Amino acid sequence: MSVRTLTPDDAQAFRALRLEGLRLSPESFGAHIDDEENLPGAEFARRITPTDCAWVVGAFDESDILRGAMGWFRERGAKRAHQSTLWGAYVQVSHRRIGYGSALLLALLKRVDALPALRQLQLHVWSENFAAKSLYAKFGFRFVARHPESLQVNGRFIDEELWSLSLPRSI
Numbered sequence: 001m002s003v004r005t006l007t008p009d010d011a012q013a014f015r016a017l018r019l020e021g022l023r024l025s026p027e028s029f030g031a032h033i034d035d036e037e038n039l040p041g042a043e044f045a046r047r048i049t050p051t052d053c054a055w056v057v058g059a060f061d062e063s064d065i066l067r068g069a070m071g072w073f074r075e076r077g078a079k080r081a082h083q084s085t086l087w088g089a090y091v092q093v094s095h096r097r098i099g100y101g102s103a104l105l106l107a108l109l110k111r112v113d114a115l116p117a118l119r120q121l122q123l124h125v126w127s128e129n130f131a132a133k134s135l136y137a138k139f140g141f142r143f144v145a146r147h148p149e150s151l152q153v154n155g156r157f158i159d160e161e162l163w164s165l166s167l168p169r170s171i
């Protein structure tokens with residue numbers, strides 16, 4: 001397995017992975033499959049085009065097939081530029097529990113740890129997503145708050161939790 005930052009050349013594979021995630025794990029994402037499945041390919045290319053304050057890392061198998069991804073962005077503006085967000089974490093079912101999620105998160109953390117004046121990495125997670133919460137806890141994220149009925153998924157209201165990691169981790 002290898003992990004690298006995605007580029008617009010990965011847009012087709014990222015789109016397929018993203019839509020699979022929205023379809024199979026609706027509780028794990030703020031977006032609905034209907035919001036994204038008809039978006040043009042260029043929109044997915046735009047989302048993964050790396051900048052100083054936003055990029056997506058991807059995990060590839062031995063055949064260089066994209067099996068998982070995690071996105072990151074940093075807030076703008078003097079008051080919020082110390083905050084950043086992890087979004088869109090997803091590993092294909094066939095490749096879970098063999099370290100892809102950890103490898104993605106480690107790669108992401110190594111990169112954000114080196115950024116000056118960045119103090120927080122936050123994320124939202126479904127309150128019943130024990131697999132993801134266990135992964136985040138292992139890397140030092142801590143529960144901050146619970147947002148009751150944050151999402152409506154297939155007619156059911158579900159809670160999300162805000163988790164946060166203080167940066168840099170070496171302090």
Ligand SMILES: CC(C)(COP(=O)(O)OP(=O)(O)OC[C@H]1O[C@@H](n2cnc3c(N)ncnc32)[C@H](O)[C@@H]1OP(=O)(O)O)[C@@H](O)C(=O)NCCC(=O)NCCS
Nearest residue numbers: 028089090091096097098099100101102125131132134135
């Ligand atoms: C959460 C997710 C990204 C984890 O990816 P993964 O590749 O399976 O993770 P890893 O193999 O690196 O596992 C790392 C740790 O996560 C936790 N974990 C992963 N799957 C788990 C499960 N099914 N049950 C309990 N803990 C689990 C464990 O602590 C695990 O460490 P361990 O194997 O030493 O016990 C993956 O399950 C996924 O894509 N889920 C659907 C989408 C999702 O929930 N995204 C998160 C949105 S916030």
